[in-house]
Amino acid sequence: MPEWPPTGRDALLARAREYARTVDIDVDPDALSWEVSERAKRRAGACRYDPATGEVTIRLARRAADAFSWNEFARVVRHELVHAWEYREFGEAGHGPRFRAQADRLDVTTTCPTFAAARLRLRCTDPACDWRADRHRAAATVTEPERRRCGRCGSRYEVEHVASGETWRTAAGYRGARERIEEW
Template sequence: MSDRTRGHSYDDDDLTLEDEIVARARIHARTVVQGEAYDLPVDRSALEWTTSARARRRAGACRWDPDREVATIVLSRRAYERYDWPEFAEVVRHELVHAWEFQQFGDSGHGPRFRERAERVDAPRHCRAFADPRYVLRCLEGDCDWRAERHRASQPVKAPDRYRCGACGGSYEVEHVESGHTWTTAGGYGGARAMLGNDW
């Protein structure tokens, strides 16, 4: 939070959307850390908050500075604008569980320890991406409904013939969501990209 929101006087007109996001998140965090419904032993004095206007997929993140032993929760402005408050509050709780893990163990992930603690505070194991995917991967086997979403042109997007379906091991196709073009090979990816040109 900026200095002007840390107890300094300011007019309501001075508040930004970032100030609102951080203020609401901090208030909610108090109920999670000390509340009757939740009791997550996070050291709030070793917790910092900030926002990101650039994040396009992740609604939140938690960064750990081991030298200072401080966890910084980063909340996405775009996610705050797109989610209703109950869903955004879940993001706050999810990141608080990461902060707790960092403070207690020096690392954090989405494994059993995280899962168990997230369940206690009614937080999702993974937060929903708030942006539509750029690519969708779909299994081509008739009885398999495996599907995966991607936001970047990763290797499984660029060369699907080198990879397999995550459920049945069959082949899959990739769809460029905006145009509807699909491909199943590296050559198909190159062809679709060339055909779409500036619309890629």
């Protein structure tokens, strides 16, 4: 077994493409474009489709390769190959029933694992509910939590900035936290 993680982007792409050739899915890995992202901080892989040209590109995160074992990274490659198959066959891709059927067959989940610690955590305020969700960005679920509800019981939730422990339940609370937290 070759060294993992490989050094250099060419070696990483070669390893991913070589592995992709062994995956039992109707996609020619050599007909895809392959890229390495040196900037990605959360997403281990992505699959892009250009409907004008039909080109499908799989982008793999260097940081994910460095953080994951080969088996974990191979799952990312399989996950993105399912998206590539969907784009090639149907001109669209998602995580619906068609994706799930292929993902189950290839032993991958509908989401790629993260390789970075979450910066923010949503937590239900109902003591009887243990719902939590991690977030990396300050999207509306973080900036306007009063407009959303717990994913399990429908109660309100609070947002925690993990590093500082600061919490809020409203847009005003978010704005105040942003002003107080130096290392966002």
